[in-house]
Amino acid sequence: MSRTLIIAEKPSVAADIAKVVGAGKKGTHGYESDDHIVSWAVGHLLEFAPPEEYDERFKRWRLKDLPIIPDDFKLKATRGSTKQLTALKRFIKAKDVDLVINACDAGREGELIFREIYRYSGSKKPVKRLWLQSMTGDAIKNSLAAPRDASDVQGLADAADCRAESDWLIGMNATRALTVRLRSSRDRVVWSAGRVQTATLALVVRRELEILAHEPEPYWMVHATFAASDHEYDGTWFNKAAEGPKDRIFDESKRDALIKLLSGSPKATAKETRKDSRETAPPLFDLTSLQREANRRLGFSARRTLSIAQSLYEGHKLITYPRTDSRALPEDYVPHVTQAIKFLGGSKDYKAASDRLLAGTLENTKRNFDNAAVSDHFAIIPTGEGKMTGLRDDEKKVFDLIGLSPEEAEMKFGFLLRALKHGAPPHGGIAFGLDRLVMHMVGTDNIRDVIAFPKTQSGGDLMIDAPGPIDEAQMEELHVRTAMPTA
Secondary structure, three states, X not given: OOEXXXXXOOHHHXXXXXXXXXXXXXXXXXXXXXXXXXXXXXXXXXXXXXXXXXXXXXXXXXXXXXXXXXOOOOEEEOOOOHXXXXXXXXXXXXXXXXXXXXXXXXXXXXXXXXXXXXXXXXXXXXXXXXXXXXXOHHHHHHHHHOOEEHHHHHHHHHHHHHHHHHHHHHHHHHHHHHHHHHOOOOOOOOOOOOOOHHHHHHHHHHHHHHHHHOOOOOOEOOEEXXXXXXXXXXXXXXXXXXXXXXXXXXXXXXXXXXXXXXXXOOOOEEEEEXXXXXXXXXXXXXXXXXXXXXXXXHOOOHHHHHHHHHHHHHHOOOEOOOOOOOOOEOOOOHHHHHHHHHHHOOOOOOHHHHHHHHHOOOOOHHHHEOHHHOOOOOOEOEOOOOOOOOOOHHHHHHHHHHHHHHHHHHOOEEEEEEEEEEEEOOOOOOOEEEEEEEEXXXXXXXXXXXXXXXXXXXXXXXXEOOOOOOOHHHHHHHHHHOOOOOO
């Protein structure tokens, strides 16, 4: 009886696939049943051999031997991977295995991890590609029912080989060249260089040199409190005509003159200028935009956000594949989005938004559902399955960003009200200002008030609760009466 071997990138993913295919017999290196073997790679099990394993003369580092360009790149096991690599090779070579399925992560590195293992095994058995967009049971079943041919992702495999080989060529040759040129007879330090690390280090060094060359210049800022009949607000002096930061005074005499004018606590006149405008709703998240938003709102680093997203994808099955550069969905994915919206409606945090979206029709469909804008993966959205209970606090915060993304992306536009409040003493027309951006999402009861000025404040998003739909009169009253943070 023939069996199919499925190779995943991580043990956790292999366990999920094994449940779907019914491979319940767990061993040290995989899961087995009468018709399936499911094993895993644990990341990169292989690496390119160093130059001295191609030719003995490369043991000595000499400029005359450079550049070193192998005709074929040799693979060797990474440290600590021999046992799992041997087991995978045995599974691939097994007489009862007639098909190998690549279930490593659906991206360039996942393709490279599998192709290196398969190449190392020396096998010629047919290969299929499992292209998973989410880790739910239904997604795994659907992908297994229609796996892709290996030739469909040959371009991705070629790109992966190109990346790996260029890393080796640049790293090995540049490191040897720099080390031979720069170290002395008493210095045995290796001057490491690499395709990515050297370019990144150059950015850091350039920025450090700019910081060291900076000559600090003292400046002053003037703050004042303005009292109206029923409320107070704080303002910061600014100069519209100034180049650079408009709220800083670099001339000590101007500072003293300004303070002298204000010392008598003169009365001020105030005016507001308002301009209504419309803003297109944001698109769905790809990885970069999710990392940027998580950093802006939550202060999370890009690495932390990726780690949390991977956990939501692999561990909790709540979101689709996170390592994507697409911000749109396939055109036939509308039923999946509807299911995800219904799923979110089961949580009190999302019920109101879910009910509103299900009661109407989806907007921005041409932009959000666009096959031409989808690459290997589509935008990050909730899967419509999994459990939202038991999430860590940081996981809950990132999932909230993703969970709200479809709602925000479906809004036709946002209603923006930009208000600049000026309080000016009568002497010399000295201006103080507090710049505020008020956004009312159409179809919702939410007003988002973004404090954008003074620039000395860290700023942030403030949600103003209000009963029922908001009209302009109510918005104006909220705008005037909401307490201002002290500058």
